[in-house]
Each structure stands twice: as C-alpha cells, then as structure tokens.
C-alpha cells in the first residue's frame with residue numbers, strides 16, 4: 144500500500160522573479176521532491192540564478208509563492224529558512240583578512256541561538272565540512288591567499304557546515320579542476336544517498352548535469368522548456384531549442400547516461 148504523496152520540499156507556484164523593474168521569470172511552476180538532485184541548465188541570462196535566489200528568498204518573489212516544506216516562505220523567518228535551506232550564491236564575499244575556518248564557521252550561525260558560543264556540535268560540523276571539501280590543511284590560511292578553486296571549496300564548506308536538508312548551489316563547480324569537480328558531484332550524490340538531502344544546482348556543463356542529477360530543468364528566457372530525467376531532456380531537439388546548439392547525443396561509456404557532442 145502506498146501512503147499519500149508527500150508534499151514537495153520546495154515548490155514554486157506561479158512564481159514571478161526579477162530585478163528592479165525587470166521581470167526575468169514571468170510565471171513558473173516547479174516542485175522539488177525530497178532526496179533528489181535537480182540541475183537547472185540553460186543559456187547565459189536565461190534566469191537560472193534569479194530563480195535559484197528567489198527560491199532561497201535571497202531575492203523577494205514579485206508574484207506567486209514559494210513553499211518550503213509546504214509553508215510559504217513569507218511565513219517563515221530568515222533563521223527558520225536558514226536552518227532548513229543552505230544557499231551558495233555565484234559570488235559570495237567575506238571580510239578582508241578572514242581565515243578559512245572563520246568563514247566556514249559563518250555557516251553555523253543559523254543553527255545557534257542568540258548569544259550562543261560555538262559548541263562542540265558546531266566544531267564537529269565545521270571539521271566535517273572542512274574534511275569533506277579537502278580543506279583541512281588550509282583551515283588557518285587567509286582567504287585572499289587561496290587560489291580561485293580553493294576559495295570556491297571554502298564557500299561550499301561554509302554551506303555544508305550549515306547542515307541543512309536542502310542545498311541550493313549556483314554553479315558550484317566554477318573554478319574547480321576536473322578532479323575537484325568530480326569529487327564535489329560525488330559528495331552531492333553521497334549527501335542525497337546517505338542523508339536524503341535535496342539539492343538544486345545551476346550547472347553549465349550539461350554532461351556533468353546529466354551524469355549526476357536525477358532531473359534536468361532546462362530554461363530559456365525565464366521559462367522552463369524541458370523538464371525530466373536526463374535521457375528525456377538531454378536530446379538533440381532540446382539542445383537546439385534551448386541552446387541553438389546542433390549536437391549528437393551518445394551514451395556515456397562509463398555511466399550509460401546521455402552525453403552530448405556538439406556538431
């Protein structure tokens with residue numbers, strides 16, 4: 144017997160999103176199921192980051208509603224949201240002179256009450272996040288003394304230290320070398336498999352998205368043009384429709400997932 148379907152972890156109903164007077168996402172419906180990895184893909188300027196940041200309430204929705212665990216975001220305080228949902232923006236910033244461990248510690252703030260000191264549980268979460276991102280040896284280094292890819296891993300560690308059940312990641316593999324990209328994608332899969340984490344991420348590498356995500360949502364001009372499992376979305380017709388890209392699609396020889404090759 145199957146019970147009633149669980150509500151989606153994160154849902155947008157008739158969502159309108161944009162910047163200033165400019166509407167970027169005119170009306171979008173999206174429901175994200177628990178324990179899944181979703182990749183948002185699409186050309187530059189198609190509204191992926193705008194959508195992701197509006198789902199996280201970093202940007203206010205201009206119409207429609209976003210629900211987190213079936214509760215409208217507008218009814219939740221920012222601490223309640225941050226305890227449930229971690230977000231990695233495209234260009235995070237830290238105060239000058241900050242050290243790696245101090246930046247990762249920032250991820251713990253939503254989990255602590257007012258006036259609370261760092262507790263053992265916070266230290267554990269920070270150590271785990273540093274270890275998962277391979278930053279243990281760099282913990283005392285200043286952020287500005289790191290390479291671009293190392294710095295990107297610090298932001299990922301900060302988001303992981305928040306220990307939320309939902310992660311929204313905007314281009315998390317940017318600046319990472321091929322080994323660290325694969326490590327990060329495998330880490331995301333492990334978090335889904337072992338902790339039931341729900342992940343939505345913007346990715347530019349379509350083959351990476353098809354390889355590691357359960358679902359691809361392809362956007363163009365603020366609208367969803369294709370949505371489904373990788374083999375339904377990564378097709379020559381969608382590549383042409385969404386990216387104006389003539390391509391063939393073959394099976395990835397390692398995973399059997401679809402893989403495109405541009406013509």
Ligand SMILES: Nc1ncnc2c1ncn2[C@@H]1O[C@H](COP(=O)(O)OP(=O)(O)OP(=O)(O)O)[C@@H](O)[C@H]1O
Pocket residue numbers: 162163165167185186187188189190191192193194
């Ligand atoms: N802060 C902002 N103020 C005004 N317009 C913005 C702002 N940020 C983005 N835009 C505009 O909104 C549109 C969508 O941008 P968005 O960053 O959401 O696209 P994207 O699909 O994530 O693009 P990319 O792949 O280049 O990161 C673009 O036309 C962009 O110029």
